Amino acid sequence: MHVQKHFGKQGILLVNLGTPDAPTPVAVNRYLGQFLTDPRVIDNLPYPVQQGLVRGIIAPIRSGIVNPFKAGGSTKLYQELWTENGSPLKYYGEILTDAVAEQMGDEFVVRLAMRYQNPSIESALKELMDEGVSSITIFPLFPQYASATTGSVHEEVMRLLMKEQNIPNVNFVNSYYEHPDLIKVFADNARDLGSLDQWDHIIFSYHGLPQRQLKKADPSNCHCYADGTNSCCNSISKVNQFCYSAQCAATTRAIVEELGLEEGSYTTCFQSRLGFDDWAKPYTIDVIEDLAKNKGAKKVLCFSPAFVADCLETTIEIGLEYQEEFEEWGGEHIQLVPSLNGDPRWINAVVEMLREETGVAIAR
Structure with missing residues (x-):
């Protein structure tokens, strides 16, 4: 096979989910309108209904655009999340991009x-x-594959490139849910907090997905939730290799092995569900309630391995909202394992993965 020579530089595109341009009703409405009208995100409504519902009701109400003098729920949350550097997701994405560019070199x-x-x-x-x-190498900043995240990124890239007369070689990174370097950074961040024995329980909380989307990713139509559970996630096979839930479980197993955790000392769960449909279970909030009310847990350590930077789901949902609920139920403290953000170890992990993908030696 003849391998094409690179006469020009190679492109790398790091992609994350997104963030409003500002914590204002107008900006949040614009963001939610684009996000929630993606057919891969809300996939169970006819397109015209989805557009009308999101742009006419959901986004205006959640952003507060219907009353610009009073911020909606989502806008208030973004205002809590915002820092002097703006959106953490974008800020740390820029740090990662600059550092990766420096390490990858002029090529x-x-x-x-x-x-x-x-x-x-x-x-x-x-x-x-x-x-x-x-x-061009497309590197989504989502360790686990899901149609609503990585799949959407890949589709958008293909939609845009198909308009070009000349299309360069394109390499899509699908996932890296158990890459050794990634796992070690998460594990080391937990070790940096002190002895693991200080925690009554450890939870691995991933962003949730509707069960219907997990089932749609099952080509056999008889595997995912076939017995009413996600027990099929206990290992990765040909059938579930692209299953988000299975990849999340694999990430947990890899971190557990790295840390040497005992069976029963940890739980994999899912947060951030919307609507009334069943989502991937167990729900993080239910696990936290059970730990406080029924298990007498006072101190819980929480990993968020689906996110590589501070965001609403980590800083606000876990760090503030779940903490308040935990205290009301008798618990004391939920310690969030720090996100990867601009950690040099995370940057080195990304560079190593890109080296593997591009096959080009890196000047260090």
């Missing part, structure tokens, strides 16, 4: 994009194409 052009809002995938791809790159 690469590295750009950051958000699936929703700015910097957009379209603008980042244009910059790469204007540089005349001979290849």
